[in-house]
Amino acid sequence: MKMKELLLFLSCVLCVSADVLHEDIKIAGCSDSDGEDVYTLDGEELAYADFNKQEEIYPQPPFVDPMTYPGAYEQAVGQLQICKQNLKVDQHDFRDIPLERDAPSAVMIYTRDEVEFGEENTLICHVTGFYPAPVNVSWTKNEQKVTEGSTINVPYPNKDGTFTQISRLQFTPQLGDVYSCTVKHLALTQPLTKIYDVQAPPQSDPGVGPSVFCGVGLTVGLLGVAAGTFFLIKGNECS
Structure with a gap:
């Protein structure tokens, strides 16, 4: 019975793992003076084109296996030129439509x-x-x-x-x-x-710990004296 329960539990774990979805997003955009080409996975940057440095940047932490996209920067440059051409057309056709704007939340x-x-x-x-x-x-x-x-x-x-x-x-x-x-x-x-x-990290008062232990020791000692006195009086009464 225990083996069946274990197998059922493992099956459920595998099912849950298989149902996990990841979002892989690429966005390419441009303005009159700038451009953007970025890959993301689950909200984290994997790579982006730096048009000032003229190279593809991979801002990945050092503990992961490195991931690269050969030819990604050259492709981004080509898409940027197309984007700027489309932008000129859109600016002409939609020049009277107000732009949507959302402030940072x-x-x-x-x-x-x-x-x-x-x-x-x-x-x-x-x-x-x-x-x-x-x-x-x-x-x-x-x-x-x-x-x-x-x-x-x-x-x-x-x-x-x-x-x-x-x-x-x-x-x-x-x-x-x-x-x-x-x-x-x-x-x-x-x-x-x-x-x-920039503030100093909080530190405990070095005198608090010894004071507490001394207080506890004094209390236990007084309780021991009181208990000894009680039994001594009772013993005398019995005799």
């Missing part, structure tokens, strides 16, 4: 790794829920604009048709430093700013 700022003072880390500004792409992200440190050490990925699509974009800033945390990322978008009447304040 969420802006978050956080560190990639646990903060250790003096150890290099990465600040991440995560922007999602906006349309059209892209957004503009700028960084400050102690109210001074940061011009080096920041990057931003190409926008990638969400399930609802909006976009997500992530900017990263390399920094070395020092106590008291204040960082900010500011997001600008066509649908925003004013920029959105998120603040990251």
Whole structure:
């Protein structure tokens, strides 16, 4: 009976695993001055064309097997030219139709790794829920604009048709430093700013632990004295 139950359980696990769906999305787009060509899997970037560096970028973590698309950048360049030609036609035919605009629904700022003072880390500004792409992200440190050490990925699509974009800033945390990322978008009447304040990690009072143990020991000792006194009196009464 136990063997049958085990086999049934394993069968269910295999069935569930077989029913898992993954979303593999490619998006190609352009503007008058820029273009985009990106592959995503389950909302994570696999590869994108960097038209400034003139190469295909693979922003994959080092612990996965590397994945490449031979000829992907050359294909992206060809699609970009076609896109720009179609854009000219669309701009002429739809010039009187107002553009749809959605402001970012969420802006978050956080560190990639646990903060250790003096150890290099990465600040991440995560922007999602906006349309059209892209957004503009700028960084400050102690109210001074940061011009080096920041990057931003190409926008990638969400399930609802909006976009997500992530900017990263390399920094070395020092106590008291204040960082900010500011997001600008066509649908925003004013920029959105998120603040990251470098603070000391919470530490427990070193005197609390010994005080607690001393208090417990004193209480147990007093209870022992009281119990001994009680039995001593009862013994005398019996005699």
